[in-house]
Amino acid sequence: MTGSFDVVVVGGGPGGYVAAIRAAQLGAKTAIVEKDRLGGTCLVRGCIPTKALLQSSELYTLAKGGAAFGLVADNIAFDFGAAQKRKTAVVDQLVKGVEGLLKAGGVTTLRGTAKLAGNGAVDVAGERVQAKDIVIATGSAVSRIPLKGAEHTIDSDAILELKEIPQRLAVIGGGVVGMEFAAMFAALGSKVTVLEMLPQVLPMVEADLVNLYAKHLSGIGGEIHTSSKVAEVAKAGRALQVRFSTGGEGGAVDADQVLLAVGRSPYTEGLGAEAAGVKLERGRVVVDDHLRTSAAGVWAIGDVIGGIMLAHVASYEGICAIENIAGHARVPDYHAAPNCVYTDPEIAHVGLGEKEAKERGVEVRVGRFPFAASGRALTLGQSEGFAKVVADASSGAVLGVHIIGPRATDLIAEATLAVQNGLTLDQLDLTIHAHPTLPESIMEAALAAQGRAIHIPNRRIQAAAANPASNPSPTSTTAALHNREQQMVTPVKPPTTPVPESITAKKLELKKENRDFLLGIHRMMQLIRRFEERAQEQYTKAKIGGYCHLNIGEEAAVVGGILPLKPNDYIFTSYREHGHAIARGIDPRAVMAELFGKETGTSHGRGGSMHMFGAKLRFMGGYGIVGGHLPLATGGAWAVKFRKQKDVVSCLFGDGATNIGAFHESLNYSKVFDLPVLWYCVNNRYGMGTPVEAASAVKDIYKKACAYDMESIQVDGMNVREVLLRTSEVVEKIRADSQPRFIEALCYRFKGHSVVDPDKYRSNEDKEKWRKADPIVAFEHELEKGGLADEEYFKTVRQEIDSEVQDIIKFADESPDPKVEDLYKYVYCGEWEESPALRGNPL
Ligand code: FAD
Numbered sequence: 001m002t003g004s005f006d007v008v009v010v011g012g013g014p015g016g017y018v019a020a021i022r023a024a025q026l027g028a029k030t031a032i033v034e035k036d037r038l039g040g041t042c043l044v045r046g047c048i049p050t051k052a053l054l055q056s057s058e059l060y061t062l063a064k065g066g067a068a069f070g071l072v073a074d075n076i077a078f079d080f081g082a083a084q085k086r087k088t089a090v091v092d093q094l095v096k097g098v099e100g101l102l103k104a105g106g107v108t109t110l111r112g113t114a115k116l117a118g119n120g121a122v123d124v125a126g127e128r129v130q131a132k133d134i135v136i137a138t139g140s141a142v143s144r145i146p147l148k149g150a151e152h153t154i155d156s157d158a159i160l161e162l163k164e165i166p167q168r169l170a171v172i173g174g175g176v177v178g179m180e181f182a183a184m185f186a187a188l189g190s191k192v193t194v195l196e197m198l199p200q201v202l203p204m205v206e207a208d209l210v211n212l213y214a215k216h217l218s219g220i221g222g223e224i225h226t227s228s229k230v231a232e233v234a235k236a237g238r239a240l241q242v243r244f245s246t247g248g249e250g251g252a253v254d255a256d257q258v259l260l261a262v263g264r265s266p267y268t269e270g271l272g273a274e275a276a277g278v279k280l281e282r283g284r285v286v287v288d289d290h291l292r293t294s295a296a297g298v299w300a301i302g303d304v305i306g307g308i309m310l311a312h313v314a315s316y317e318g319i320c321a322i323e324n325i326a327g328h329a330r331v332p333d334y335h336a337a338p339n340c341v342y343t344d345p346e347i348a349h350v351g352l353g354e355k356e357a358k359e360r361g362v363e364v365r366v367g368r369f370p371f372a373a374s375g376r377a378l379t380l381g382q383s384e385g386f387a388k389v390v391a392d393a394s395s396g397a398v399l400g401v402h403i404i405g406p407r408a409t410d411l412i413a414e415a416t417l418a419v420q421n422g423l424t425l426d427q428l429d430l431t432i433h434a435h436p437t438l439p440e441s442i443m444e445a446a447l448a449a450q451g452r453a454i455h456i457p458n459r460r461i462q463a464a465a466a467n468p469a470s471n472p473s474p475t476s477t478t479a480a481l482h483n484r485e486q487q488m489v490t491p492v493k494p495p496t497t498p499v500p501e502s503i504t505a506k507k508l509e510l511k512k513e514n515r516d517f518l519l520g521i522h523r524m525m526q527l528i529r530r531f532e533e534r535a536q537e538q539y540t541k542a543k544i545g546g547y548c549h550l551n552i553g554e555e556a557a558v559v560g561g562i563l564p565l566k567p568n569d570y571i572f573t574s575y576r577e578h579g580h581a582i583a584r585g586i587d588p589r590a591v592m593a594e595l596f597g598k599e600t601g602t603s604h605g606r607g608g609s610m611h612m613f614g615a616k617l618r619f620m621g622g623y624g625i626v627g628g629h630l631p632l633a634t635g636g637a638w639a640v641k642f643r644k645q646k647d648v649v650s651c652l653f654g655d656g657a658t659n660i661g662a663f664h665e666s667l668n669y670s671k672v673f674d675l676p677v678l679w680y681c682v683n684n685r686y687g688m689g690t691p692v693e694a695a696s697a698v699k700d701i702y703k704k705a706c707a708y709d710m711e712s713i714q715v716d717g718m719n720v721r722e723v724l725l726r727t728s729e730v731v732e733k734i735r736a737d738s739q740p741r742f743i744e745a746l747c748y749r750f751k752g753h754s755v756v757d758p759d760k761y762r763s764n765e766d767k768e769k770w771r772k773a774d775p776i777v778a779f780e781h782e783l784e785k786g787g788l789a790d791e792e793y794f795k796t797v798r799q800e801i802d803s804e805v806q807d808i809i810k811f812a813d814e815s816p817d818p819k820v821e822d823l824y825k826y827v828y829c830g831e832w833e834e835s836p837a838l839r840g841n842p843l
Contacts, residue, residue: 003108007033007133007325008122010114013040015302015314017098018135022322023135024105025148032107032132033114033124038098041139041303042311043091045157050180052090052341053160056083059343062381069381073762076187080165087160100304102778116276122299133297133325136278136285137318138271140264140303147172149233152240152262157182162257165189169240170255172230174201176341178212178261182222183343193253195244199227202341206353209404211342214386214701221655224838225251251722266304289331291321297323307688308337336420347384348412351400351419353392363393366448367425369562371405373456374444375436382406389415389425389445394799396424398446407438426447426537503728508721510786518788521563521720525776526797528579530805531588535578535595536751538809544595551579553750554774556669557682558652559583559724560715564731565650570618570640573652574626575787578612580652581621586614590812598815602824605818627657629681630666641738648676648734655683655692670740671708678734679705679742680727684749686758686771695720705742717745717749718775721782747775 009016012034020032037044040131060078102109112125120131142155154162156177169185171178174840186192194217201224214224228246235241266284270439277295279286284306291299299321302314313334316430320330322553341347357364368388371377385405391398401415418428420609429445433439447453452693498508502518532550539548551558562583565571573580581591586602594601594612603611612621620632635649640647657663658681670677681701685691693699705712712734715726723745730741748770752758759767783789 004130004797005029005030005108005135006131007031007135007322008114009135009137009318010116010122010306011040011137011139011302012036012038012098012109012175013137013302014042014138014311015318016040016135017102018315019135019137019301019318019322021101021105023325024107026322026324026326028322030107031110031129032102033110033112034557035111035113037095038102039091039095039107041311042314043094043098045160047311049087049091049160050092050177050184051342052087053083054184054344056086056181057184058344061187065381081163084161086373097145099623103380110760113270115270116278116295116298117272118276131297133299134303135318135321135325136271136273136293136298136300137302138269138304138316139312140269140309141267142260142270143263143265145260145262147230147233147260150260152233152235153258155260157257158255163521166255166257168239168255168257169193170195170240170253170258170305171261172242172258173261173263173283174198174224174226175263176202176339177231177264178259180342181259181261186220187344190378192217193242193255194222194224195228195230195242195253196224196226197229201226202347203482204339205341205347205349206355206388208388209347209349209385209402210706212404213345213347216345216384217343228816236419243562264309264496266305266306267286269303290324290329291317291332292324306409308334308339310337310339313337328562331529338410338412338582339770342409345405346384346408348403348408349400349402349417350412351398352390353400353402354388357390357399357468357601362399364399365391365393365396365425365449367391367445367447367453368620369441369444369448369456370451371438371441371784374438374441376438376440376441377406379436380406386469387441387445389428389442389449391446391449391776394803394806395401396426396450396802397422397660398425398428401442401445403442403443405438411438411442414442430537430540452525492762500734503724505725508725510788511553512788515788518783519793521559521724522776522779522783522789522794523797523801524559524583525779526801528555528558528582528797529776530801531578531582531592531808534805534809535592538592538595543813545597545661547753548572548595549577549753550749553770554682554717554721555579555773556723556779557684557747560717560720561650561652561680561682561727561743564728565648568618569643569648569650570636571620571631571635571650571652571730572636573619573621574629574654577621577652581614581619582616584617584619586612586617586619588805589808592812593815596812596815598812600811600815601819627653627660629653629661630657630662633677633721634669634675636664637670637677637740638673640676641673646676648678648731648736650678650680650731652680652682655681655685655701657681658704659692659696664704666743667708667710667740671710674738675740676734676738677740678727679710679740681742681744682747683744684717684747684813685762685766686749690761699746702742702744710740710742712742712744714744714746717747718770718773718778720775720779741777750774750775 006028007030009020009032012032016032017038020030023030034343034470063076066073072570110124117123122129122131134358159181165188169192171194174194180200182192182194200210225246228244230242230244232243233240236254240255240258242255242258244251274280278298279294285293285300285304287293287300291301293300294687294700301317301321302310309462317332320332323330336350338348338350338832354364354366367389368386372383377383388402389398390400398418403411423445429443433443444453444455451458528551532552535548537551538544558579562580577590580589590600590602594603594607596606599605603613630651633649637649667679683701698704702712716722727743730743734741749758780794
């Protein structure tokens with residue numbers, strides 16, 4: 001058996017065998033050592049045999065209630081021997097499966113107890129093997145406590161081998177193992193009593209779920225004594241008696257079997273760990289965050305390192321350790337490790353609980369959905385319980401999900417994906433859930449957290465409807481109807497960017513005296529980003545019609561291109577650019593309301609997603625067809641020149657517009673007639689397919705302007721300070737000599753229009769290069785380096801903006817639709833006739 005391996009894994013449980021298979025996949029010559037059966041505690045004495053028996057007890061319970069489903073069966077009885085036989089068959093099949101997998105994967109299996117001999121040597125059954133790396137995965141064993149009469153008790157290994165169902169079962173310890181056996185035997189007819197020292201059984205589970213389970217157990221004759229300390233287990237004739245005290249008062253329970261389920265302890269017996277330089281701490285192998293032990297080349301995973309002692313965590317750690325050995329740095333992240341309890345009803349949870357989040361100072365929103373309202377749960381006849389979603393109140397990120405009810409242990413998978421990936425409530429509820437299924441309950445709980453569940457009444461909304469006067473919130477529907485004019489002129493938060501008289505290099509220095517201005521710019525960029533991200537979500541919810549175009553990734557080019565303009569200057573842009581409107585100071589609520597087609601929008605909802613307008617701010621975001629607004633800007637610049645004003649017309653467009661005739665005509669005309677116009681191309685390299693640079697003979701767009709003998713520059717559109725400075729200089733030159741000029745701001749649109757994905761058309765190098773240059777992140781680095789702000793500040797801004805944008809959406813959502821009788825108001829020129837003031841001076 002002697003030999004040398006790249007990796008030797010000690011222990012064939014779910015940690016060890018998964019690690020061995022992964023190591024072999026990565027090309028390592030791998031051996032696994034197992035002293036008992038492959039599969040470890042999980043397959044042989046834990047997860048699998050218990051669940052096989054629980055399936056039997058569940059079936060028995062269902063069959064007993066089968067009459068209501070039309071199942072006709074007399075004298076339903078339970079054959080414990082048959083259930084045990086099936087359990088053994090399931091275990092055997094899986095153990096064989098693991099043996100086969102290891103063989104197929106090219107892993108050598110060594111039988112016997114492994115002892116570490118130092119320097120990569122491992123002794124197995126009197127032979128020595130050598131390994132470059134060793135992974136300790138020796139698991140855990142049942143914990144023992146110094147309890148008087150403990151010899152009369154059985155442990156979780158022995159209870160699995162019982163030949164008959166005990167009439168009375170006492171369970172000492174209300175952890176997961178204890179409660180699962182309690183549930184199983186209670187369902188099979190045992191009189192079950194659980195004794196738990198702590199104030200709550202299943203201490204890691206939220207109290208509302210545990211209370212519901214305790215009620216269920218008591219409904220089938222079980223009893224739970226919490227805060228109860230067991231003093232001894234004594235023989236009482238042919239039976240046993242468990243003596244305990246609760247709050248100083250003595251009690252006793254008679255039982256035929258007593259299960260001692262007080263936990264499991266890491267197992268290193270016979271391993272020779274410490275002699276080989278592996279540090280232990282109260283029996284567990286000590287590891288660093290990469291799962292390295294104190295001995296070089298020795299790693300440890302699973303129950304033996306303590307922490308979360310679950311099979312899937314052991315497997316996950318196995319993968320992490322092997323990938324670390326292979327040189328891919330993997331630090332295990334446990335924040336979304338799910339925990340399942342196979343009681344009836346089942347319990348499962350992942351992430352933070354309500355209480356835990358509050359203790360950490362996180363403000364949460366909670367949504368609950370009872371299975372009694374789930375169509376699928378009713379068809380199953382299992383409608384006890386609920387799903388609860390806990391989310392961050394400001395960002396909507398799902399922090400945790402807690403379920404008690406049918407198949408909770410399967411349902412938790414979706415929740416785990418959400419918590420692991422930081423998905424938001426919106427993203428959960430925007431995912432189409434098949435019907436009728438139990439996972440719909442998670443979606444409904446996510447909706448309930450936002451006060452808009454469909455299949456249960458929403459508490460918050462009901463309260464407001466019952467007594468509108470009691471809810472004077474300016475964003476409530478009633479208030480929106482009565483007060484919309486006022487709301488139109490009151491921004492959510494006044495723009496906080498104190499723009500200096502003129503933007504100079506000095507004003508852009510990263511110095512304390514410029515702090516307010518620079519942080520104001522940062523805030524505006526963040527607002528545009530979040531606004532656009534949320535607008536996209538609203539689009540996919542069909543709240544926004546037509547097309548929805550996004551400035552994500554262009555914030556520096558947009559803010560830098562617009563802030564240098566004076567209040568009297570004019571902006572002609574395409575309707576699609578919400579970021580432009582926000583940077584110009586248009587109330588973001590009115591922008592969102594316009595996208596929603598609401599009366600409170602910039603064009604009273606007549607434009608929908610096709611028209612943005614702000615007369616006072618001289619902002620024309622209209623005319624949808626690519627580049628169609630360039631001739632309008634030329635006309636506007638003519639009007640300024642005709643009136644002999646010193647205003648500048650800024651025309652913003654994307655690179656797509658530079659390929660059309662109107663672009664060339666407009667540039668030519670503006671140059672020939674010396675019009676005061678800034679042609680500002682946001683070259684976001686997104687041409688709805690082929691970027692213009694790939695389709696045009698002239699790759700640098702600014703060079704196209706040179707053809708008209710126009711001063712033209714290219715700027716780094718990801719660098720907000722550079723864009724601000726260069727644009728400011730160019731704008732003031734135009735003001736001084738009424739000559740058109742051209743700026744190409746090179747940037748990168750991270751998201752496509754609506755839900756179109758521009759990434760499909762981009763090379764990986766391109767994507768990587770530009771994403772690294774994210775304009776907000778880059779600016780944050782600058783601010784941080786200049787000592788003007790830190791990560792804590794940026795986090796706070798993000799949170800504030802998150803809630804600001806939520807308010808914006810709420811406002812738009814609750815704003816009234818245009819009245820049918822007023823539908824043509826603001827649309828036809830009849831109004832012009834009625835408003836001489838709009839006509840201006842005759843030519
Ligand atoms: P183990 O599975 O304990 O495997 C360790 C292996 O190492 C064993 O096979 C052992 O024989 C071998 N070994 C030890 N020392 C040596 C040595 N020196 N040389 C060679 N071989 C050695 N977890 C869940 O996730 N879900 C559940 O539903 C669940 N139910 C459970 C029910 C019960 C009753 C119990 C007891 C546990 C349950 N668990 C459950 C926990 C789960 O079984 C463990 O977390 C998991 O098995 C740990 O995996 P591991 O690989 O770290 O160790």
